[in-house]
Amino acid sequence: MHLALVHIQNLRCLQDLRFKPGPRWNWLLGNNGQGKTSVLEGIFMLGTGNSFRDRGEGMIRLTATEMLVFGEIEGDGKHHRVGILRDRHTRTIKIDGQVVDSAWRLLEIMPILAMTADNSQILSDSPQQRRRLLDWGLFHVEPRYGELLQGFRRALRQRNAWLKSRPAGNNPWDRPFLDFGLGLEQLRQDYISALTPYFTETLAQFGREKTEDASLQLLSGWSRQKSLETALEQDARRDLDAGFTHSGPHRADLTFKWQEWPAAQILSRGQIKLWSYAFRLAQLRYLRAQRGIRAVVLLDDFGAELDPDAREALLQTLQGMELQVFATVTHQSQIPAGASSDAQVFGLEAGNIRLIEGKAA
Ligand SMILES: Nc1ncnc2c1ncn2[C@@H]1O[C@H](COP(=O)(O)OP(=O)(O)OP(=O)(O)O)[C@@H](O)[C@H]1O
Numbered sequence: 001m002h003l004a005l006v007h008i009q010n011l012r013c014l015q016d017l018r019f020k021p022g023p024r025w026n027w028l029l030g031n032n033g034q035g036k037t038s039v040l041e042g043i044f045m046l047g048t049g050n051s052f053r054d055r056g057e058g059m060i061r062l063t064a065t066e067m068l069v070f071g072e073i074e075g076d077g078k079h080h081r082v083g084i085l086r087d088r089h090t091r092t093i094k095i096d097g098q099v100v101d102s103a104w105r106l107l108e109i110m111p112i113l114a115m116t117a118d119n120s121q122i123l124s125d126s127p128q129q130r131r132r133l134l135d136w137g138l139f140h141v142e143p144r145y146g147e148l149l150q151g152f153r154r155a156l157r158q159r160n161a162w163l164k165s166r167p168a169g170n171n172p173w174d175r176p177f178l179d180f181g182l183g184l185e186q187l188r189q190d191y192i193s194a195l196t197p198y199f200t201e202t203l204a205q206f207g208r209e210k211t212e213d214a215s216l217q218l219l220s221g222w223s224r225q226k227s228l229e230t231a232l233e234q235d236a237r238r239d240l241d242a243g244f245t246h247s248g249p250h251r252a253d254l255t256f257k258w259q260e261w262p263a264a265q266i267l268s269r270g271q272i273k274l275w276s277y278a279f280r281l282a283q284l285r286y287l288r289a290q291r292g293i294r295a296v297v298l299l300d301d302f303g304a305e306l307d308p309d310a311r312e313a314l315l316q317t318l319q320g321m322e323l324q325v326f327a328t329v330t331h332q333s334q335i336p337a338g339a340s341s342d343a344q345v346f347g348l349e350a351g352n353i354r355l356i357e358g359k360a361a
Contacts, residue, residue: 001075007068007069008039013038042069046084047111067087115277138188138191140295145184178232182228205313208274214258219255297318
């Protein structure tokens with residue numbers, strides 16, 4: 001599955017940009033501030049409905065009142081047209097000409113994974129960022145996960161609202177909270193167990209760690225010494241006082257370990273970035289192995305902070321996976337030699353795009 005056409009209007013500096021990407025590597029080359037990341041942002045919207053930079057407030061071109069992103073998605077015998085129109089207050093999503101009420105529908109059409117400056121330090125980011133990665137991976141691999149996650153979020157919201165209202169008696173939302181929560185926990189634990197060999201193998205392919213030195217551990221969001229039910233009972237007083245739920249899968253986290261130590265405390269920034277790439281690649285490989293799905297990958301500032309060997313290893317691994325990739329670079333020399341046989345290079349200048357190298361799709 002790949003994006004065959006991208007049309008973006010009034011997104012930041014992109015007034016009216018249209019191009020036909022190739023099914024494999026698409027390099028976006030240009031100086032700072034020419035619109036490369038904005039193109040990735042538009043593509044990310046097609047897969048998620050949202051921006052990866054912020055909540056999207058600043059996305060609409062300053063002199064415009066609304067922005068539009070349109071894409072044609074092809075492959076695996078499917079063809080979809082996706083459009084997102086956004087003004088300062090509302091967002092309308094259309095799939096194949098029909099308005100849909102939830103961005104979840106976009107996720108089902110085109111799994112998309114972005115590695116940007118803001119999210120490339122997974123190990124040292126917030127637990128919330130790491131939970132998002134877990135949710136991303138599970139949503140695409142496990143058909144029941146989306147529904148479970150929505151159910152859990154609803155139960156958590158309602159449980160917290162009940163706590164804030166300070167009523168007497170038992171919380172009626174404990175049961176759905178426990179049912180959805182334990183379902184999530186089980187799928188997350190299974191996912192991390194299954195993903196770990198993919199992660200350690202990818203790191204080994206990068207030629208850095210011995211497979212047995214690196215590991216992943218899921219922290220459930222409550223003490224493993226007790227059940228979630230017991231944790232809720234023991235937290236009853238402080239949950240009521242605080243007006244929110246202290247223990248549960250909404251507090252889950254993922255720990256990366258090097259031997260027995262937390263890797264985030266030991267590794268350098270560049271190494272953390274490499275481990276972060278390895279984790280995302282492991283998610284892609286697992287998705288491919290389980291569901292036969294190839295995600296679209298966005299790499300902002302390709303390989304920045306990685307040494308040449310690590311960059312080459314990353315490139316080789318990605319090339320072996322035969323995905324559609326969009327990667328931004330500021331200089332031609334950052335496009336690795338030999339990377340162009342199935343690649344297209346597009347130049348970005350003042351928000352305009354033109355094909356520099358490669359066959360027109
Ligand atoms: N709402 C907006 N309206 C108009 N222009 C905007 C708006 N928001 C940002 N810009 C401009 O759009 C450009 C955004 O560029 P973008 O971040 O896509 O550049 P880039 O090519 O990725 O640069 P870099 O290499 O520095 O990351 C900047 O020049 C910025 O000033």
